[in-house]
Amino acid sequence: MKRKMSVLLIAVMIVALLSACVKNSNAKPSGSSDPKSEAASGKDVLTIATTAEQGTIDPAVTMDNSAWKLTYPAYERLVEYDGGSTKVKPGLAKEWKVSKDGKTWTFTLNEGHKFADGTAVNADAVKKSFERLRKIGKGPSEVFSVISNIKAENPTTVIFTLKENFPPFISTLAANYGSIVNPKVMDHEQNGDLGQNYLATATMGSGPYKLAKWKKGEYVRLDQNKYASKKPSFKKVYFKIVADPSAQRLQLEKGEIDIAEGIPVDQINAVKKIENAKLLQEPSLLVEYVYVNSTKGNKALKNKKVRQALSYAVDYDKLIDAVQQGYGTKMRGPIPKGLWGHDDQAKQYTYDKDKAKALLKEAGASNLSLDLLYSDNKTWWETEALTIQSNLKDIGVKVNLKKVAYATSREMMDKGEFDLALGMWSPDFGDPYAFMNYWYDSKNFGLAGNRAFYKNDAVDQKLRKAATLNDAKQREKLYQEAQNTVIDDAPYILLYQKDFLMPISKGVKGFVYNPMLESMYNLADMSK
């Protein structure tokens, strides 16, 4: 009998083995390039715990912040964000000028920048990089759809011609999709994919680091780019997947990781008790708000007074406490604090039940019943939805919670199939355009940005004008005017700006938080 049992076990093992032996013939000998053992900790190694595996990391394809944390240090851009500010400074370009009509941008490149294979970064590489991105035609290409032509005048001069004046253009170049890719990527082209398959798990940039190893589901390792103009302190940087927050906390405590990215706000206070770690806290540009469907939802929402009543009904301070443990700042106007264009004097709705009830009465809206759409994408949305439901109940508005899968929620938001919906927004470039024009211009209905399906011709006009002026003062004035109108029209309930919270080992120095580079690190300036 025992023999039979072992036969059974062996049979199971064999089938298991056979089914696991996929593409056995591709087997590679071990230890070819990597040494058997390399230090995983120490002064010249940084280990960051992340919660999820990155998708593709091709800068011309990905729109995902978690992929950007790998690409940002591996590539360089024409201009870079300056330290912790939303303004830009020279990067690959040492200087640039804009023509009077704002349509021609001429960049002069710094010499001496090299890709990780030693090739020099020149104007032709810049041109080809943007052309590749536009040809691929995925998410990032939308941002650069304003470009009509790129010309490499000489090895150090590149000229962009725009279809129209677009002042935020310079900020878009500092974002991740402005990363300049080595033109040799085309050597890796398969079936006309412009190297997308290759670059999904590789880097070909001139940044201080390059991707050295990607162990699926376990970690990604960045090594120094030996040709980079800057020599960072860390020789290796690991992005290690530790999906469970409690495990991250334990590993931070034991010094096995230096930065823990995935500890949710309800567990963050425990981090403060860890002796060798500290909690970084900075206001971020990530904002939480509720879309109030002004044209396609419940008919009552077309009435401005009803929308204002909703904005008065929310107990903001309690909500921030309940949902973010107090780690948030109540919004004042749609442009968040920390971004230029923010208005300290803008009107702010405060919790006022009686006023809300009075407004509803004036509007003649009684027995209002609204659907609140949200998904499981953010862990705190459940609490947030429940808090809003109970707040609105106090003014006699019934809220039906409608929780759906993330992808489904996006589809419904795009089509306007909701009354109220929870949302989060972060700007792609450091310009008030990233809030005002996306949120309120009626040409951006749906997921594109105007998720409240809000239309006001006067606002449209002001926003479109602001988007084509080069004078920052004039633009600011226009945005301020538009802001006053949209706050009064209340197509969104503006909740709060989330705080950026990062548990980091006390030994790590030099990290600078830039609100435009959420979840990215200035690795080259950091040390232990």
Next chain:
Amino acid sequence: MKKMIINRLGLLIFVVFGVTLISFLLSHVIPGDPARMMVGQRANEETLQQVRQQLGLDQPLLIQYETYMKGILSGDLGTSIRTQKPVIDDLEAFFPATMELAIIAFIFALVIGIPLGVLAAVKKNSFWDHASRIFSIGGVSTPVFWSGLVIILIFYGYLNWFPANGRLDMNIHPPTHITGLYIVDSLLSGDMVALKSSLHHILLPAIVLSYAQLAVITRQVRASMLEIMEQEYIRTAIANGIHGPFLFFRYALRNALIPTITVVGISFGSLLGGAVVTETIFGWPGMGKYVVDSIAYLDFPAMMGFTLLIAVGYVIINLIVDLTYYVLDPQIKG
């Protein structure tokens, strides 16, 4: 027996067809647009259409299905929308880890579960029976996310005996790729450093994962043993002076195992497909987390590739279960 195997393998074709058809249809009626997920939130209609075209989503469903099936027949499961890599490559990267964990957990469950079940039946209503019952009720009723964390807290947090994350220390190079199962590969290539590290890493997740299965197996073995022990041939055997372990293992267990095997087969299948929570807690780089991420991203090709793999796995497991019946009970002829 040969006929049975051939029949079963023939059946596999229908299973593959059925599974792909159903999963294809299901994944395409879910509201949600993978092209949308891919281009990001601010893309305009033109970009969106372009991506839909690239993914073939603008084609009629039937044509899309036909393209997909043609791909499968040539060994191509499509390209993952999220990772932009061929699904087969992604599965190849994640499947061995899940398989290895499932096998070790399964061995634990069998090696501990069966003797424990026999013990509980033989010493019915004694201390051992009660202890085994409490142990197995604990197994079925303890959620994995809790037992996993407790085990990490004790063995990693306090005692520091075992690591809490991954398959191998980050500073150890994986053994030569032969099967993708690190334990087997390191044995085959004589890489003792990798062997030690992978055993070290797999122990905690395998224990946690096996606990629930172990409980089910123990209860099943106990129940069948008790039933068998009442049967006349056992009484005859006892009357003939056969007793002790010889009676239990040689005479009773063999018959008691037949219903158990069915449970065991299903339990192995669920170990393969349902290790998501364990994999998440222990940072185990298996398919579970890959699939959950893919679902959130509406990554159809990845979801269907996984479903197909698990379905084929179940057919193979069922085949093994049937073959095992055959071995255990010669009366059953395929």
